[in-house]
Each structure stands twice: as C-alpha cells, then as structure tokens.
Amino acid sequence: CTHYLFIVVVAVNSTLLTINAGDYIFYTDWAWTSFVVFSISQTLMLTVGACYYLTFTGVPGTATYYALIMTVYTWIAKGAWFALGYPYDFIVTPVWLPSAMLLDLAYWATKKNKHSLILFGGVLVGMSLPLFNMVNLITVADPLETAFKYPRPTLPPYMTPIEPQVGKFYNSPVALGAGTGAVLACTFAALGCKLTTW
Secondary structure, three states: OHHHHHHHHHHHHHHHHHOOHHHHHOOHHHHHHHHHHHHHHHHHHHHHHHHHHHHHHOOOOHHHHHHHHHHHHHHHHHHHHHHOOOOOOOOOOOOHHHHHHHHHHHHHHOOOOHHHHHHHHHHHHHHHHHHHHHHHHHHOOOHHHHHHHOOOOOOOHHHOOOOOOOOOHHHOHHHHHHHHHHHHHHHHHHHHHHHHHO
16 A cells, blocks of 8 residues: 555656646746756656556556656646646647656566666666657747747846857757766666665
C-alpha cells in the first residue's frame, strides 16, 4: 500500500513541477532559456518516477503508464485553468509518453536489467524529451500572438534578456537540453531504482 501511495505522490509532484512546462512560450523573451530548464525538469521528474514504478512492478510498460498518469493529471489541472479563462491552446502535454516508451523498451530489451535501464534508459529519455518538447513547441500557437493577447508585466532590469550570440552552443536549446538531460537522467534513473530497495 505504501509503495502504491508513493507512486501516486511522485506522480502528483511530477505533475506539479511540470504543470507550467508548456508556459515557457508565454514568456516570449525567455523562451529558449526556459525551454532548456523545463525540458530538464520534465526529463528528471519523468525518469525518477517511471524508474521507480518500473522496477517496483517489474513489468515493462509501467513507465508509459506512469507518463500517462502525469499526462492525465496535467490535462485536468490545465482544464481547470482553461475554465477560468487561462490560455490553453498553446499548451500540449503528452510529450512524456514517447520518452517513457523508450524507457520501457530499454528495460524490456535488456531482459529487465536494472543497470541497463539506468544507463540506456536514462540516456534515451534525456536525449529524446527535449526533441519531443520542441515538436510540442512547433505545433503550438504563435508565441508573439499569445504574448500580445495575454500581456505580462514588464520585466525588471535584472531580468532583461541578453541578445543570443549566433553560433554559440546555448543557441541550440534542444542540444543543450538533450546533453544535460542525458547526463542527469541517468542519476535520477538510479535514484528511482534505489527507491524500490527501502
């Protein structure tokens, strides 16, 4: 019972952390920076919870089920916001599902090898989620149109965005998110696996 309760708690907290992950588009000036940060946060939250659930049940497919729980929770919360007049058209959330499927695949293809799940699964989730998140970004409403439709307060001086330097590595948010995510996701995959041995 404690384990199942923990799964629900982790899923709820994952959702709370990622609930605003689609909203980087709203802050147009900081879209790229926020994209990287939110991609990494989503990657880590998905990895730790899905690996816990996967190693707890030992059944390939439960990582995808965990991502589905996160998605449904998020849809409900966003739906409530939409009912209150919040812009919903530019927020699409099922980006976790394909990454979770890769996690399941790594576990299943290596005959439930926990170390392969941590290494291969972690890298796959870390590398893939920013890519799927960019597809998410491409399919949403025009950010400028949304920004004008729902104006936000003026940024304070210390938040004034710096002009991007063309050709620098950080000018590629998918590459930066994927590289960082791939390293950190392995650590969080290990944490998720470790949680089943309390």
